[in-house]
Amino acid sequence: MTGLPLLSIAIWLPIVGxxxxxxxxxxxxxxxxxxxxxxxxxxGFLVTLPLYTGFDHATxxxxxxxxxxxxxxxxxxxxxxxxxxxxxxxxxNSFITPLVVLAGWKVxxxxxxxxxxxxxxxxxxMNGIFxxxxxxxxxxxxxxxxxxxYLIIGIWGGPNRVYAAFxxxxxxxxxxxxxxxxxxxxxxxxxFSFNLLDWHALKISLTTQIYLFLAFLVAFAVKVPMWPVHxxxxxxxxxxxxxxxxxxxxxxxxxxxxxxLRFSLPIAPDASRELAWxxxxxxxxxxxxxxxxxxxQADMKKLxxxxxxxxxxxxxxxxxxxxxxxxxxxxxxxxxHGFISGAMFLCVGVLYDRMHSRQIADYGGxxxxxxxxxxxxxxxxxxxSGLPATSGFVGEFMVILGAVxxxxxxxxxxxxxxxxxxxYTLWMIKRVVFGAVANHHxxxxxxxxxxxxxxxxxxxxxxxGMGLYPLPFTEVMHASVDNLLKHxxxxxx
Amino acid sequence: MINFVxxxxxxxxxEIFILVMACVLLLVDLFAGSGRxxxxxxxxxxxxxxxxxxxLATLDGQSVTTFSNMFVDDLFADFLKLVLYxxxxxxxxxxxxxxxxxxxxxxxxxxxxxxxxxxxxxMISASHFLTIYLGLEMLALSLYALVAIxxxxxxxxxxxxxxxxxxxxxxxxxxxxxxxxxxAVGSLEIAEVGQRIALGGGNKTVLVFGLVxxxxxxxxxxxxxxxxxxxxxxxxxxxxxxxxxxxxxxKLAAFAIAMRVLVTGxxxxxxxxxxxxxxxxxxSIALGNLAAIAQTNLKRMxxxxxxxxxxxxxxxxxxxxxxxDPRFALNAYSSAMFYVIAYVLMSLGSFGMILLLSRAGxxxxxxxxxxxxxxRSPWFAAIMMILMFSMAGVPFFVGFFAKFAVLxxxxxxxxxxxxxxxxxxxxxxxxxxxxxxxxxxxxxxxDSASIEAPRDMRLLLSxxxxxxxxxxxxxxxxxExxxxxxxxxxxxx
Numbered sequence: 001m002t003g004l005p006l007l008s009i010a011i012w013l014p015i016v017g018x019x020x021x022x023x024x025x026x027x028x029x030x031x032x033x034x035x036x037x038x039x040x041x042x043x044g045f046l047v048t049l050p051l052y053t054g055f056d057h058a059t060x061x062x063x064x065x066x067x068x069x070x071x072x073x074x075x076x077x078x079x080x081x082x083x084x085x086x087x088x089x090x091x092x093n094s095f096i097t098p099l100v101v102l103a104g105w106k107v108x109x110x111x112x113x114x115x116x117x118x119x120x121x122x123x124x125x126m127n128g129i130f131x132x133x134x135x136x137x138x139x140x141x142x143x144x145x146x147x148x149x150y151l152i153i154g155i156w157g158g159p160n161r162v163y164a165a166f167x168x169x170x171x172x173x174x175x176x177x178x179x180x181x182x183x184x185x186x187x188x189x190x191x192f193s194f195n196l197l198d199w200h201a202l203k204i205s206l207t208t209q210i211y212l213f214l215a216f217l218v219a220f221a222v223k224v225p226m227w228p229v230h231x232x233x234x235x236x237x238x239x240x241x242x243x244x245x246x247x248x249x250x251x252x253x254x255x256x257x258x259x260x261l262r263f264s265l266p267i268a269p270d271a272s273r274e275l276a277w278x279x280x281x282x283x284x285x286x287x288x289x290x291x292x293x294x295x296x297q298a299d300m301k302k303l304x305x306x307x308x309x310x311x312x313x314x315x316x317x318x319x320x321x322x323x324x325x326x327x328x329x330x331x332x333x334x335x336x337h338g339f340i341s342g343a344m345f346l347c348v349g350v351l352y353d354r355m356h357s358r359q360i361a362d363y364g365g366x367x368x369x370x371x372x373x374x375x376x377x378x379x380x381x382x383x384x385s386g387l388p389a390t391s392g393f394v395g396e397f398m399v400i401l402g403a404v405x406x407x408x409x410x411x412x413x414x415x416x417x418x419x420x421x422x423x424y425t426l427w428m429i430k431r432v433v434f435g436a437v438a439n440h441h442x443x444x445x446x447x448x449x450x451x452x453x454x455x456x457x458x459x460x461x462x463x464x465g466m467g468l469y470p471l472p473f474t475e476v477m478h479a480s481v482d483n484l485l486k487h488x489x490x491x492x493x
Numbered sequence: 494m495i496n497f498v499x500x501x502x503x504x505x506x507x508e509i510f511i512l513v514m515a516c517v518l519l520l521v522d523l524f525a526g527s528g529r530x531x532x533x534x535x536x537x538x539x540x541x542x543x544x545x546x547x548x549l550a551t552l553d554g555q556s557v558t559t560f561s562n563m564f565v566d567d568l569f570a571d572f573l574k575l576v577l578y579x580x581x582x583x584x585x586x587x588x589x590x591x592x593x594x595x596x597x598x599x600x601x602x603x604x605x606x607x608x609x610x611x612x613x614x615x616m617i618s619a620s621h622f623l624t625i626y627l628g629l630e631m632l633a634l635s636l637y638a639l640v641a642i643x644x645x646x647x648x649x650x651x652x653x654x655x656x657x658x659x660x661x662x663x664x665x666x667x668x669x670x671x672x673x674x675x676x677a678v679g680s681l682e683i684a685e686v687g688q689r690i691a692l693g694g695g696n697k698t699v700l701v702f703g704l705v706x707x708x709x710x711x712x713x714x715x716x717x718x719x720x721x722x723x724x725x726x727x728x729x730x731x732x733x734x735x736x737x738x739x740x741x742x743x744k745l746a747a748f749a750i751a752m753r754v755l756v757t758g759x760x761x762x763x764x765x766x767x768x769x770x771x772x773x774x775x776x777s778i779a780l781g782n783l784a785a786i787a788q789t790n791l792k793r794m795x796x797x798x799x800x801x802x803x804x805x806x807x808x809x810x811x812x813x814x815x816x817x818d819p820r821f822a823l824n825a826y827s828s829a830m831f832y833v834i835a836y837v838l839m840s841l842g843s844f845g846m847i848l849l850l851s852r853a854g855x856x857x858x859x860x861x862x863x864x865x866x867x868x869r870s871p872w873f874a875a876i877m878m879i880l881m882f883s884m885a886g887v888p889f890f891v892g893f894f895a896k897f898a899v900l901x902x903x904x905x906x907x908x909x910x911x912x913x914x915x916x917x918x919x920x921x922x923x924x925x926x927x928x929x930x931x932x933x934x935x936x937x938x939x940d941s942a943s944i945e946a947p948r949d950m951r952l953l954l955s956x957x958x959x960x961x962x963x964x965x966x967x968x969x970x971x972x973e974x975x976x977x978x979x980x981x982x983x984x985x986x
Binding site: 025070073111114136139140143144146150154162165166173177180181184185187188 | 888898919923924927
């Protein structure tokens with residue numbers, strides 16, 4: 001283990017780099033902004049690698065801890081640390097960022113520096129969210145990350161981008177403001193501490209726990225998003241530029257789920273168990289009902305957005321059945337969904353860049369003109385519907401096993417997703433990729449170039465690798481998940 | 494024969510200096526003529542710098558009263574004055590070009606500003622109800638004239654008229670309330686009033702009756718609902734330079750007199766004025782934020798936003814004494830003070846931006862006028878964005894910590910539902926701040942005129958915006974500053 005403050009570097013390198021990119025200024029310097037952004041993004045990924053290689057699998061304690069007083073007035077500390085639950089998301093986030101930079105390489109012709117800088121800064125902020133162990137620090141990163149996303153959707157988005165940007169911002173802010181009150185309340189309850197680990201040990205009465213749980217629920221349910229507060233997501237996805245959709249699906253949605261693990265479950269375990277029925281019901285509704293909604297979408301991005309909601313329902317289901325299979329499955333599903341949904345949005349982006357349409361009806365027979373692309377798209381679609389040997393299968397299978405252990409009918413309902421997921425994804429593929437060439441636009445399509453191939457190929461390798469050999473992922477989280485489950489099982493009234 | 498004792502002038506040296514300088518300026522202006530207006534401007538700035546120096550030099554942490562206990566020089570007053578002078582100085586820098594372009598930069602403007610500043614200094618240092626009244630009237634009369642200084646503008650004249658009539662009525666209310674208090678306890682010295690009430694002196698009914706009028710008078714000066722009617726019209730009607738003045742420095746003075754009157758003088762009636770403040774602040778937060786949404790004029794929007802911000806600040810004031818227990822007083826009052834300072838900083842910057850974009854014959858006062866600012870000047874668009882997000886209370890900007898500080902004081906006072914109410918309306922508030930960002934970043938510019946402003950203004954405005962960001966990252970200094978001041982206040986009373 002090195003003595004470097006790795007987590008701080010993971011947070012601030014992209015942010016400072018983003019500001020540097022911003023300083024390149026006007027679009028005449030775009031030739032400088034793009035490579036600089038890529039260098040920063042790749043460097044940002046490389047510095048997170050020691051977090052994985054130096055990670056001690058045997059312990060559930062926080063690692064790479066950094067502590068410095070930030071605002072002594074309120075006992076707020078700059079307290080960072082990762083455990084088996086959070087470390088993978090920092091890696092995932094840092095891995096996705098260079099891909100996003102590459103994906104926007106050519107398409108973004110306007111305000112390039114601002115575009116690249118927004119993504120880099122957001123990447124740093126999200127690393128901050130995953131590594132904060134101080135509640136206010138977490139909150140500050142959590143809310144600050146809304147700003148770049150708001151700008152990304154609003155500046156580079158589609159025709160209805162203003163509506164989507166506002167909806168995204170206000171919806172998420174609604175949740176987080178209630179959480180802020182809960183955090184302040186806990187500050188006083190815990191004798192003036194914002195340290196999350198102190199809060200985990202705090203004894204709280206059941207009624208209070210339920211209030212706290214509900215406050216956290218609003219914040220994180222919006223972010224996940226869970227049914228019925230999911231409606232911002234399809235709008236945001238459809239209007240956001242490709243890069244925005246990728247980050248949104250791959251990382252931002254995970255913040256909500258991560259919040260459940262870091263706040264709701266350990267701080268209010270009794271309320272979590274008390275309200276598990278509610279969470280399971282909402283999750284299953286997302287899995288099944290939203291699956292049907294995805295089936296009828298005519299817009300590819302919307303379809304993938306609904307598919308994301310449905311998959312995230314799986315994640316929250318896995319958390320609230322309280323066994324290690326379910327929880328680890330849910331975490332694997334989160335990582336895998338990061339790869340797959342990111343890749344799916346990139347695929348739609350590839351098509352959109354060429355045709356400027358996301359409507360399924362405008363396509364048909366893409367395989368004839370873009371064979372390389374079609375192969376990759378099909379592969380990701382298979383992974384999205386949970387094909388064995390892809391990462392999509394591992395997580396879903398673990399969660400379903402866990403759910404059956406918990407209650408057969410819950411497991412049964414969850415398993416419906418395997419059918420539904422395959423139905424909506426593959427039906428979309430059938431209509432877009434296969435068949436005869438639909439119109440002269442499709443006939444004029446050119447296949448993906450080396451840059452696009454590299455981006456998608458890399459993701460395909462990840463999906464395949466994780467599907468064939470998930471151990472490197474699960475062994476990291478094992479100790480922390482066990483510890484969390486043990487913690488949740490003990491009443492803390 | 495009256496035995497005349499020469500009062501100790503030392504504690505009031507800054508006030509005496511500014512008074513002398515204001516009179517000197519009147520003469521200088523007479524001889525300088527229109528060709529040498531810079532001289533008056535320069536002398537005004539030097540006067541403020543001199544005041545700053547004097548206050549700093551006489552800073553000794555002692556609470557000294559003079560003029561037969563009518564005037565107090567304590568750390569609380571000094572600290573507020575040290576914020577006051579720079580605020581006025583910055584306002585003068587921002588206004589200079591605007592005034593010159595409209596031929597308003599006559600000597601009277603500067604003299605009136607100095608007299609208003611003197612009024613505020615007297616308010617801040619008042620330890621006697623009559624001194625408060627004296628300072629208040631000095632400030633108000635100067636402001637009435639300042640609002641009407643552009644005498645050819647019907648809108649400004651109307652605003653001045655409205656301000657004058659309502660202001661006179663509020664002064665009447667305040668005086669009436671003061672006379673009731675005097676009738677009940679037989680003293681006008683604030684500390685003496687507090688002591689006599691604490692010893693059971695005074696008829697409670699009469700006192701509470703008087704309190705209602707005092708609070709109403711204060712509420713008018715702070716501009717909180719339902720005594721807010723003058724705010725939008727005056728902010729809108731006054732020349733923007735004057736709006737900037739009204740919208741910044743007087744909030745500090747109003748905060749000071751609210752503290753002196755309510756906490757030092759009428760603390761025993763806390764249970765009564767707390768309820769009044771609660772109603773006032775809840776109404777202000779609700780109405781201010783809701784009405785701001787409907788505005789298309791930025792000055793009016795900021796006026797309603799000022800109403801809601803003052804309501805938020807009152808939350809801090811009312812949280813100081815919990816059921817007669819002053820344990821949280823320091824926490825609450827220092828939070829309120831921090832809020833005021835943060836608000837003044839943001840308010841200066843936002844009105845400064847309007848002044849920046851205005852030019853001869855053109856007032857950039859509509860939200861539409863900020864369209865596409867990101868194209869015209871990415872730097873100042875970013876500054877405005879920082880200011881707007883800060884006003885909305887989004888981290889990492891100082892506005893977040895201002896809200897945070899007040900909210901934690903409210904939660905500490907066990908008024909959780911009040912805190913929830915306040916944050917819910919902050920969400921509403923976020924909408925209209927976001928709209929300004931939207932206009933700047935998402936819309937195409939309609940105005941292509943380049944931004945011409947003197948270098949000192951550009952520099953100072955940039956510093957102002959960056960200060961909002963830097964204080965958001967490192968708020969500890971200003972928090973400590975507020976604590977020192979509030980501590981001195983509580984010890985001194």
